[in-house]
Structures are given as structure tokens and as C-alpha cells.
Amino acid sequence: MITHAMVLAAGLGLRMRPITLTTPKPLVSVAGRTMLDRALDHLGRAGIDNLVVNTHWLPDAIKEHLAGRGEVRLSHEDVLLETGGGVAKALPLLGHAPFFVANSDIIWTDGATPALERLAHAWVDADMDALLLLQPVKTAVGYDGKGDFFINANDTLRRRGEADSAPLLFSGVQILHPRLFEGAPEGKFSLNVLYDRALAKGRLHGLVHDGNWYHVGTPEALPRVEALLRAEER
Incomplete structure (x- = not known):
């Protein structure tokens, strides 16, 4: 059973300006719920009670927002450490077993079985250092890239x-x-x-x-995503 999780919430949200000049991107509300709360809600439903959130941009706003959610430990970054450095800094708070990590600048909704439950069920400790949830490009809303894997x-x-x-x-x-972080920069x-190190080892x-x-x-993307989410959540 996975008992620890981290939500990445330290980004600057530059593409979301001017909104993020005064509101950190994780606290942007989409269809009535902040993106940070949506990630934490998923983790709460999965029974995760050891939660870490990293901060950098407008950290006091995130700290104040989380004050009403019970015990969430903060890992503040005076200098932005990116995804790998941010998780590495928080490792002392994340225990010695596998843990969830979720970005707070995306939104996902579950299929018949919650995604976190599916991930936990699929984890094979002897074979894996990282297990990524992947989204088909053809069904990803708001994505205009070429895919990753x-x-x-x-x-x-x-x-x-x-x-x-x-x-x-x-x-x-x-x-x-x-x-996964042994020998990390x-x-x-x-x-x-x-990921590339793990990929080279087949892990x-x-x-x-x-x-x-x-x-x-x-x-500009907010209205479309809000409309789709509201329709899905009816």
C-alpha cells in the first residue's frame, strides 16, 4: 500500500499570466475547484495521509489555502529546483517506499477504476523504479505536442x-x-x-x-476546459 505522495506546485505558471502574477497556478480555479485541490482530492480518495506540496512562487498563498485541508507538509524552494530537484529535496518527507507524485498544473478524471488505484495495482517493486501514467495524445485536451513515449x-x-x-x-x-534518486544530480x-537512467535499465x-x-x-484555454469538465461532472 502506498502511503505517501507529493504534489508539485512550485512552478511559475508563466503562460498563465496575467492570472499568475497574483495567483499561483495551482490555485487557479477550473470549474469551481482549484487545480491543487483536484490533485489532493484524488490522493485523499486513494487513502494517502502523508502529503507533501512544494512551493516557490507566491508560497504564502498556497500555505494559507492548505491550512484548511488538514496536515500537509510544505517543501519550500528558495531557488526553483525543477521536477527532479524538487522531489529530491522532499525525499526525507516521503519515506523509504514507493510514493505518488502528481503535477498540480493538469487535471485528470478517472475511468471505471481510479487511476491511482490502477497505478498502485500495477506497481511491481522488483521490476520498476518509476511507473508513469500515460495519456493517449488523441484524447488529451489542451495538448498540442508530438507525444512522449x-x-x-x-x-x-x-x-x-x-x-x-x-x-x-x-x-x-x-x-x-x-x-530512482540514487546518484541524482x-x-x-x-x-x-x-527517467532516462531507468529507461536504460528497463525499469x-x-x-x-x-x-x-x-x-x-x-x-484562453480556461473556458473550454471548464465547459468540458462541467459537462463531465454533471
């Missing part, structure tokens, strides 16, 4: 590489094991550095999401 028959992953496109993108939801770095795995996924990248 191909998935092999044994659920290990391959990068898009030189291909024109790949069918799956990283959703921003995952399970990581602390051993100091300070600021991307989780992609560690980067994926699970395809069977629900919906939304990326809110700009203020």
Missing part, C-alpha cells in the same frame, strides 16, 4: 526519439521509488534525467490512463 508489450517505455510523433504523453501522475534538474514502465485528461496552459 511508445509502450512495449511488457509495459516498459521508449522515447519518441527521432520519430515524427508518439501515441502517448506523460500525464504528470506517477509512482516513483526513492532508489545536486540542485536543479528535471525528472527526465532519472521505466507505463500505464495508459482510461479516463480524461486536461491541460490548462493559458487563460
